[in-house]
Amino acid sequence: MAVDQVLLAAPRGFCAGVEMAIKALAAMVRSFDPPVYCYHEIVHNRLVVQRFEDMGVIFVDDIAEVPTGAPIMLSAHGSAPEVVDAARSTGGYVVDAVCPLVTKVHHEVKVRAGKGYQIVYVGHEGHEEAVGTMAVAPDAIHRVESVAEVEALDELDGPTALLAQTTLSHRDWTDVQDAALGRWPDMWTPGRSDLCFATTNRQGALVEIAPRCDAMVVIGSSNSSNTMALARLAAESGCSRVLRVNTADELPDDLDGVVGVTAGASASEELVESVLARLAPRQGVSEIRITEEDEYFPPPRNLRDLLTSIDAATALTLGAQRSDVPATGDRQLGASEVLRLLGS
Numbered sequence: 585m586a587v588d589q590v591l592l593a594a595p596r597g598f599c600a601g602v603e604m605a606i607k608a609l610a611a612m613v614r615s616f617d618p619p620v621y622c623y624h625e626i627v628h629n630r631l632v633v634q635r636f637e638d639m640g641v642i643f644v645d646d647i648a649e650v651p652t653g654a655p656i657m658l659s660a661h662g663s664a665p666e667v668v669d670a671a672r673s674t675g676g677y678v679v680d681a682v683c684p685l686v687t688k689v690h691h692e693v694k695v696r697a698g699k700g701y702q703i704v705y706v707g708h709e710g711h712e713e714a715v716g717t718m719a720v721a722p723d724a725i726h727r728v729e730s731v732a733e734v735e736a737l738d739e740l741d742g743p744t745a746l747l748a749q750t751t752l753s754h755r756d757w758t759d760v761q762d763a764a765l766g767r768w769p770d771m772w773t774p775g776r777s778d779l780c781f782a783t784t785n786r787q788g789a790l791v792e793i794a795p796r797c798d799a800m801v802v803i804g805s806s807n808s809s810n811t812m813a814l815a816r817l818a819a820e821s822g823c824s825r826v827l828r829v830n831t832a833d834e835l836p837d838d839l840d841g842v843v844g845v846t847a848g849a850s851a852s853e854e855l856v857e858s859v860l861a862r863l864a865p866r867q868g869v870s871e872i873r874i875t876e877e878d879e880y881f882p883p884p885r886n887l888r889d890l891l892t893s894i895d896a897a898t899a900l901t902l903g904a905q906r907s908d909v910p911a912t913g914d915r916q917l918g919a920s921e922v923l924r925l926l927g928s
């Protein structure tokens with residue numbers, strides 16, 4: 585490998601939703617005897633899932649696999665209402681770690697469907713976020729992924745609305761939006777698109793560096809929608825060689841010149857560091873930051889309450905006053921650090 589320089593995109597890697605979900609599952613592991621169950625992969629990243637499996641978390645794709653009374657977490661992608669109900673009916677402690685930005689789309693679907701709208705939803709077939717969102721109003725929603733699919737839709741009766749999966753690429757979204765508004769000029773769309781800030785920021789940073797690179801490395805899993813959107817966008821931005829890798833071991837030996845590096849929203853900084861170590865650029869790493877990202881999503885409320893109770897009980901057992909009980913230091917500790925601690 586003869587890499588001269590690495591251009592490192594910023595923001596990259598874990599978003600606020602993933603940070604929240606990882607820390608919430610880590611808190612459950614700390615609070616309950618194993619096994620803790622998790623419906624679907626907590627995030628789409630093998631390393632993260634493996635760390636939790638090593639800690640006794642069991643990932644399931646069907647709530648029926650969860651024994652009565654066992655604690656369960658629902659993943660960041662958002663779950664269908666019947667899945668949430670089924671989880672609650674198992675009688676165990678349920679934490680719904682859905683990202684608040686996905687909840688916002690669920691809410692929009694519910695409100696529009698309730699008002700009699702037909703909803704055109706731009707999302708990837710089979711992706712957990714799309715499946716969960718469509719289940720909010722299955723009779724009123726029509727999923728599309730391309731301009732051709734918009735054109736192939738039947739005429740829709742009544743008012744129409746356009747909503748989207750949060751992790752689409754801007755280019756995919758814009759083309760489909762234009763086609764939909766071309767067919768239904770009065771279609772309702774949210775004031776701000778459903779594409780989340782993390783998706784937008786990671787794509788913006790990538791576009792800044794991809795045209796200047798001989799090769800672009802995108803770290804993340806093939807089932808991560810925002811990772812795949814980054815890889816597509818790198819090629820569309822003029823980079824002739826785009827490599828999506830799960831880990832540094834998958835990097836080829838023949839990389840040279842200027843190499844760009846970014847990571848999808850479910851890839852940890854630990855993976856980024858191992859890729860940089862493997863690339864070992866002669867002239868070092870230059871971080872290209874397009875914006876600061878300080879969004880923070882607190883843990884789900886019932887988990888917050890539980891952690892506060894545990895902290896309080898621990899402190900009282902040790903003889904402290906309730907007012908001395910420290911607040912759970914969630915914001916200070918990043919999810920990458922939490923994962924590192926889980927692995928140590």
Ligand code: SF4
Nearest residue numbers: 599601683685750780
């Ligand atoms: S990518 Fe966006 S919508 Fe998805 S979990 Fe992260 S912040 Fe939430």
